[in-house]
Amino acid sequence: MNAPLASILTAILPVLAIIGAGSFLRARGVVDASAQHGLMQVVIWVLMPCLVLDRVPHNAALNADNTLAWLTPLTGFASVAVGLALALAATKIVFAGTGGTTPAATTATATPATGDALAATGNAPQRRTFAYCVSLFNYGYVALPLCETLVGRDAVAVMLLFNAGIEAAMWTLCLLTLTGRLERGAWRRLVNPMTVGSVVALALNKSGAAPHMPDALRAVFSMLGGCAIPLGILLVGMALPALWREFSFRRGLREAAGAVALRNLLIPCFMALPVVAAMRGWCPALPKPLGGIIAIQAAMPAGIFPIVIAQHFGGDARVALRVAVWTSLAAVVTLPVWLWLLG
Secondary structure, three states, rough: OOHHHHHHHHHHHHHHHHHHHHHHHHHHHOOOOOHHHHHHHHHHHHHHHHHHHHHHOOOOHHHOHHHHHHHHHHHHHOOOOOHHHHHHHHHHHHHHOOOOOOOOOHHHHHHHOOOOOOOOOOHHHHHHHHHHHHOEEEEOOOOHHHHHOOOOHHHHHHHHHHHHHHHHHHHHHHHHHHHOOOOOOOOHHHHOOOHHHHHHHHHHHHHOOHHHHOOHHHHHHHHHHHHHHHHHHHHHHHHHHHHHHHHHOOOOOOHHHHHHHHHHHHHHHOHHHHHHHHHOOOOOOOOOOHHHHHHHHHOEEEHHHHHHHHHHOOOHHHHHHHHHHHHHHHHHHHHHHHHHHHH
C-alpha cells in the first residue's frame, strides 16, 4: 500500500463526509425508515451484485494469479474466525461477575438447549452478542472506497471476494455463536446475491468468457455497480441517528473497553500477522493486492449490520449497539494509525 499518513487521511475524509450527509438526510426526515429499508434492499439485491459483475470478470490480478480465487475468500473467512475465537475467550473477563442481568424474554429466545459453556451462564445472550459483534468488522461500504483509493481500482474486485468469505463466516460460525445452535436451513443464507454474483463473476473470469460479454450488459453492470459504494456509505450514515437515540455513554463501559481493546487493538494485530511476516521476509510474499486488503480490513471497527442480526436472532441489542458505537468512535484514531503502520 505504501501510503503516507496524509494520503490515508485524504482517503478517509470523503467517506466521513458522505456518512455525515446520510445522517443529516435521515435526521431531517428527508429519508424515512421505509425509504431507508427500500434503498438497502436495492443495494443488496441489485447494486452490489452489479459491482461484483463489473469488477471481477475483467480483473487482471485474478486472471493472472489462480491462488487469489480461493485464497482471498478463505482469508476473509479466517479473519472472522480468529476474531471470534479471541472475542469468545475475552467474554470470561469482560462479563466476569455480571451474570443474571439478562431480561427473561431475551434469555428464553437466545439460550439454546445445547448445554454449551455460554448457555450455562446467566448472561449468555450478552456474551454471545458481544463475541458476534466484535468478530464482524465494517468490511463493506467503508472499506471498499478506502481500498480503491489506497490500493487501486483493480483491488476492489479482490476485496469483494474477501468479503464473500466474511459473509460465509457470518452466516455459519458467527450465527452458531449468536444462537448457540445451527439454525435449520442456515446454509440457504449462503446463497445470497453477493455469493451468487461472486461465483458467476469468477466463472466468467476463469473461463475466458468475460471479453465476450455484450458491451451493453457491461455498461449496465458498470453504471449500477458504480452506485453501490456511495449509496452504501449514505445508508451507513442514515443508520446513525437511530443508534444515537438509543445509546448512552454512561452504560456498559466494561463492554465498551473490551470491545475497543479487541476490535481496535488486539484483533488487528492477529489479522496483520501475515502482512507483517511478508514485509519482514519471514514468509513468502502475499499475492497482490491481498496484503493491502488485509491491512484495511484489520483496521475496520465493528459493523452496524450485526446489530440488526443480533436483534433478529434473540441477542442483546444494547450490547451490539455499544460494540458498534464505541469501536467506531475509537476508529477515528486507530483506523488511520493502523493503515499508516501496515502501509
